[in-house]
Amino acid sequence: MSEERYVLNKQLAQMLKGGVIMDVTTPQQAQIAQEAGACAVMALERIPADIRAAGGVSRMSDPKMIKGIQEAVSIPVMAKCRIGHFVEAQILEAIEIDYIDESEVLSPADDVYHIDKRAFRVPFVCGAKDLGEALRRINEGASMIRTKGEPGTGDVVQAVRHMRRMNSEIARITSMRTDELYEEAKQLSVPFALVEYVHDNGRLPVVNFAAGGVATPADAALMMQLGAEGVFVGSGIFKSGNPKKRAAAIVQAVTNYQDSRMLAELSEDLGEAMVGINEQEIALLMAERGV
Amino acid sequence: MGAVKKIAVLSVQGAFAEQEKRIEDLGAECIEIRQKADLMQDFDGMILPGGESTVQGKLLTELGMLEPLRDRIRSGLPVLGTCAGLILLAGELGGGEHGWLGTLPVRVRRNAYGRQLGSFHVREVFQGIGRIPMTFIRAPYVESVTEGVEILATVDNRIVAVRYANQIGIAFHPELDEDESIHKMFLSICL
Numbered sequence: 163m164s165e166e167r168y169v170l171n172k173q174l175a176q177m178l179k180g181g182v183i184m185d186v187t188t189p190q191q192a193q194i195a196q197e198a199g200a201c202a203v204m205a206l207e208r209i210p211a212d213i214r215a216a217g218g219v220s221r222m223s224d225p226k227m228i229k230g231i232q233e234a235v236s237i238p239v240m241a242k243c244r245i246g247h248f249v250e251a252q253i254l255e256a257i258e259i260d261y262i263d264e265s266e267v268l269s270p271a272d273d274v275y276h277i278d279k280r281a282f283r284v285p286f287v288c289g290a291k292d293l294g295e296a297l298r299r300i301n302e303g304a305s306m307i308r309t310k311g312e313p314g315t316g317d318v319v320q321a322v323r324h325m326r327r328m329n330s331e332i333a334r335i336t337s338m339r340t341d342e343l344y345e346e347a348k349q350l351s352v353p354f355a356l357v358e359y360v361h362d363n364g365r366l367p368v369v370n371f372a373a374g375g376v377a378t379p380a381d382a383a384l385m386m387q388l389g390a391e392g393v394f395v396g397s398g399i400f401k402s403g404n405p406k407k408r409a410a411a412i413v414q415a416v417t418n419y420q421d422s423r424m425l426a427e428l429s430e431d432l433g434e435a436m437v438g439i440n441e442q443e444i445a446l447l448m449a450e451r452g453v
Numbered sequence: 454m455g456a457v458k459k460i461a462v463l464s465v466q467g468a469f470a471e472q473e474k475r476i477e478d479l480g481a482e483c484i485e486i487r488q489k490a491d492l493m494q495d496f497d498g499m500i501l502p503g504g505e506s507t508v509q510g511k512l513l514t515e516l517g518m519l520e521p522l523r524d525r526i527r528s529g530l531p532v533l534g535t536c537a538g539l540i541l542l543a544g545e546l547g548g549g550e551h552g553w554l555g556t557l558p559v560r561v562r563r564n565a566y567g568r569q570l571g572s573f574h575v576r577e578v579f580q581g582i583g584r585i586p587m588t589f590i591r592a593p594y595v596e597s598v599t600e601g602v603e604i605l606a607t608v609d610n611r612i613v614a615v616r617y618a619n620q621i622g623i624a625f626h627p628e629l630d631e632d633e634s635i636h637k638m639f640l641s642i643c644l
Contacts, residue, residue, distance in 0.1 A: 170572045173590050173629055177503050177536075180466040199512060201466060201505040236550075236564060237505055238591065260569040260591070283570060410515075417465045417512055418487055 163280050168305060171285030174238070174260070175306035175369035178202055178392055182382070182413050183371070185209045185396040188227075189234035195399070198409035202238040202260070204394070205231040210267050210314030211397035211436065214446065219269045222250040225257050232257070240287070245452040246272025248281075255284045261306070262286045264299075266451035267313045267396075276452060279303030289373065291324040291449055293331035294350040296366055301352055307366055309390070310449040311374015314397050316438030318375040318384065320449055325372055325388045336364045374449070377402070377435050379415030379428045386419035403433030458643050461486050461496040465512040467504015467537060471628040475636050476500070481643075489517045498531040498643030501538025503590065503626050506563065509537055510553040519553065526556045531619045533639045539622035540593055547596050557620050558599040565594045565611070565624075579614060580605040582638065586630040587613070594624050 163171075181201025186192040192203050207223040208216065222243045232239045238260035243250035245264055250271070254262050264277055266289050279286040280303035289310035290296035296307045309328070311321030335346060338361060347357040359367045372385035373394035382393045393416055399409045411428040418424045441447075460476050462469045464485035473483040486492060486499075499522075501509075513519045526532050526542075534542040540561055541553045547562035566572070572590045579585050580603070587608065595612035598604065605621070606614035613624040619642070627635040 166574055170574060170588070170590065171569070173588060173626070174569055174572065176468045176471065176629070177505070177590055179468060179470070179504070180464070181505060181508055196507060197511075199508045201508045232568075237507060238569065258568045258570050285569060413508065414512065414515065417516075421488070424488070 163283055163303060167283055168280075168303070171305035172368050174285060175287070178238070178371075179369055180416060181392045182409075182416055183240065183392070183394045184399055184409060185394075186231060186400070189230045191400055191405075192231045192234045192239075194406055195409060196235045196237050198406055199413035200237060200409065201392070202240055203231065203235060204240045204242065204263060204396070206242055209397045209400060210448075211316070211401050212314075213267060214314040214444070221268060222247070222253065225253060228254075228259065229257055242268055243277075244268040244271040246270060246275050246277060248277045251277050251282060251286075255282055259284055264288050264304075266310060266448045270451050276302050287371075289449070289452075290328070291320075292327045293335075293360070294352065295453055296328060296370070297350055297352040297356045297360070300366070300368055301356060304368065306369050306371070308371040308373040308394055311372070311376070312441055312444070313374045313448050315375050315441065315444065316377040316398060316401070316436040317441055318377070318381045319441055321372050321374045321376065321385060322388065324374075324449075325385060325390060328366075328370070329389055332360055332364060332366070335360045376412075377438065378432070379411045379425060382412045383415045383419035383425055386416055392416065398436055401436035403435075408432050408435075457482050458498070458640060459484060459496045460640075460643065461491075461494070461499045463499065463501050463509065463538070465516070466508045467502045468626070468628065469502045469504075472500045472502045472535075475628050475633065476640070479633060479636055479640055481640055486518070489521065492518055492521050492525075498533070498639065499525075500639075501532065501534040501541050502628070503536035503538065506537040506540035506553070510541055513541070513553065523554050523556060526554065526620065529619050531639070531643045532621070533636075534620070534622045535626055535628065536590065536592055536624060539595075539624055542620060542622050557602075557615070557617055557622050559602055559615055559617075559622065560596045561593050561622075562596050563593050564591055566592055575608055577606060577608050579635065582634045585627075585632045585634060587625040587627075588629045589613075589625045592624045595622070
């Protein structure tokens with residue numbers, strides 16, 4: 163990837179800010195998501211809650227299914243590949259996907275190496291649960307970061323934990339003396355220039371979204387108030403009683419995340435939320451995949 | 454020196470923070486427009502930023518801002534629309550899609566350069582300014598204009614910037630490049 167292409171890819175993420183990216187499994191769901199105000203959709207065969215329920219190995223979706231979704235909507239379409247599976251990423255690039263999510267939601271294909279994302283022209287988003295992970299993914303060529311959260315649970319606790327941890331680590335670095343940054347870069351296993359960027363700017367060098375367990379307008383607004391620049395909603399929408407209404411309410415909640423009166427209205431009468439699993443009840447922690 | 458100019462930035466979704474930073478760097482004041490009540494304030498000009506036009510248009514409609522904003526633009530409020538903002542302003546969209554504000558008498562084609570792999574950066578001539586950097590992200594272009602619309606820039610024979618009285622519509626993202634001349638020009642028409 164040329165430097166110019168990388169900048170263009172970071173800039174596409176900037177255009178998604180203040181928006182909601184929704185998981186969809188069919189062209190019909192993609193259209194519902196677009197009409198509800200999604201700023202992009204994530205095309206995948208099964209939403210995380212179902213992946214969790216089904217167990218087994220979960221892989222990149224059928225390109226034909228992804229192409230069906232690309233044809234159904236005019237907003238950007240993202241798709242997931244397995245951590246380290248650079249051939250799945252090559253296939254997604256070949257069908258001109260707008261963003262690849264190298265995702266812990268799928269079964270990892272490599273337990274040591276992530277994809278060299280600099281070798282691609284399409285942009286990548288990656289999950290992170292702390293600043294070190296985020297900067298390592300950025301160093302590998304990711305042009306957008308999201309919290310890992312714990313996908314498919316409807317439990318926001320881990321997304322909150324990851325966002326708070328990242329924020330406090332950023333705050334700690336901004337308060338460091340310059341001569342301390344070298345040791346910090348060593349501790350985080352990332353190049354000095356990235357740590358220096360965080361020190362000087364008080365933020366990641368790419369857009370940072372919240373993901374994993376967001377199920378209600380209040381969850382979405384919580385993540386925005388904690389500093390997320392936008393929100394991914396996976397299972398939370400199409401596992402709920404009234405997907406259309408819930409999706410639209412979450413979109414509005416992200417725009418007016420500080421207006422509690424509007425949030426109260428948006429939270430009314432949404433029907434059943436996804437059932438959800440507490441983190442203590444789950445056997446598989448997807449967030450532990452790929453550090 | 455006159456009073457500090459106050460610019461409203463539509464902040465329902467997209468790259469509004471980048472526009473605010475640019476405007477503030479140029480010495481003007483910014484207010485964010487997230488809901489109808491925000492539109493009741495006084496301001497000298499308005500920026501419609503990049504982002505997803507379907508999301509922004511839907512939120513403008515749901516939040517009851519489409520009509521009041523359209524009225525203010527029709528009565529002369531200076532407005533700068535970039536990328537999604539140009540789409541919101543367009544009188545007509547190619548491919549049978551319906552428009553939003555519809556105050557700018559041009560036809561705009563969305564995603565005219567294709568998907569993200571079609572995004573690009575060039576330096577081209579902008580009328581009255583000269584050669585400037587232009588960043589196109591899943592960008593639209595203007596397919597046709599009606600009489601009275603001034604063409605401000607073209608790239609490969611495609612119209613990418615227009616002006617019609619108080620409205621400036623641009624297919625690329627001047628807020629993402631260092632060159633400040635387009636925002637300076639816009640501030641000069643915000644009286």
